[in-house]
Amino acid sequence: MQANIQPFFDPATWTITYVVHQQGRPECAIIDSVLDYDHKAGRTSSDSADKVIAFVRSQGLQVQWILETHAHADHLSAAPYLKRELGGRIAVGKEIRQVQQAFKQLFHLEPDFCSDGSQFDHLFEPGEVFSIGGLTCKALHVPGHTPADMAYQIGDAVFVGDTLFMPDVGTARCDFPGGDAHTLYRSVRTLLEMPAATRLFMCHDYPPEGRAPAWETTVGQERQSNIHLHDGVTEAQFVAMRKARDATLPMPVLILPAVQVNIRAGELPPPEANGIRYLKIPLNAI
Template sequence: MHPTIQPFFDPATWTVTYVVYQRERAECVIIDSVLDYDPKAGRTSTESADKVIAFVREHTLHVEWILETHAHADHLSAAPYLKHHLGGRIAIGKNIRHVQGVFKAIFNLEPEFRLDGSQFDHLFEEDETFAIGGLTGKAIHVPGHTPADMAYQIGDAVFVGDTLFMPDVGTARCDFPGGDAHALYRSIRKLLDLPGGTRLFMCHDYPPEGRGPAWETTVSAQRERNIHVHDGVSEAQFVAMRKARDATLAMPTLILPSVQVNIRAGELPPPEANGMRYLKIPLNAV
């Protein structure tokens, strides 16, 4: 199977959202959507999501699934907004429950916030398959960046989330709560054991100077040229590199607003007594 893939690149967060479908069929899936957020004003907007909606409607597609590869730390999810306008089921890996437990404590969320993943319509098991019309998807558990990361294989394409970046950028950080460089190495090797021609689609690109944004590569290209994890790099070498590099990285600009929204499947916190919704900024906690 060779699905048709339409990317939408958001330059504000360097995120790529995908609409995946099969020509001559109406069914589609949306992966890693973006709700625009202005951290200075504390305002959300839907320009990025509206582009996805326009494309889906223009091509008379029917949304079956709205997938999250993980609870993102660099952008807010637009999944509920897309579901409201287009339908579909919001899904993520079952280990989101662990991430919810960690961040409920950090943000001291309301007692009613449940730690069972029930905010999502579906929680994927490891290697669970799902249908998108005539296409078959497979959920692949790839922990390391977070405990809940999933990659989604649809035909000859794999949407890797933050597990891998383009070969000249490398791999995801592992210093968030629950991150594990050993687990990330093994997850990456699982992906790189796929056939060499398998298409890999990144969730983000942070291009080096002189290169424009890019988001598609192959297993072979990653094995040959990934600056962090090409063939020949041992687990011990990778872990040492990852730990040293992560120690130098600043936190993502939107990590605090993003995580507390994304563990809710993209829903904003409930309104308080005055009718307003608030995001929390825990001090000296992350």
């Protein structure tokens, strides 16, 4: 079945949030939401999420799921705020526990921080089938960028997270904790074995100069012209390219605040004795 898809592009983080539903049915999902964050002032705001909320309410939709494709390193999630305003269950893949364990150590988080995924309402098993109204959906485990990356197949569309980008941008980096270029190659090839007309929706777009942001492509277009993984690129070639390229990339601007928040399913760290919440900056550690 064809899914109705409403994108919301955030120019500050190059992120696309989606509201997905079936025509004629009120149930919907929100995928990869954004909490605005001013890293210079250490302030959060909800402008981006409020646009999503306004759309959901104007269309008379009911949120069933608030889906995360992974623990993002380039933006903070607005999932808890959306849940408070609209309802729904916050969900991610079960391998988020690996990511939580790694970053709990890096940030030396509070002793009672649980690295069992319990901050989320639901942890998807690989291949788990679920529904949004009358739309049949499948949670696809596509690790490589991180161990916990998921893609969501909803009707005739697949939301690929950071696994793939538009054909002229390529693929995700693999140098974060638990990332692996060999694994990413196999994950992407699994996605590209789907029918050529399958619609693919990106979580981010970092367009080359002269191109406006875009976020929808197809399996066929990716197989033909993805600059990193078009048909004919071998695993060895891809891994060599990915490792060489990753060695030149700077860390994402918001990785340190974003990961601390996103492994908590979007909740901010608990307030300290003075009532203020703090994010940690590990020095000389990454």
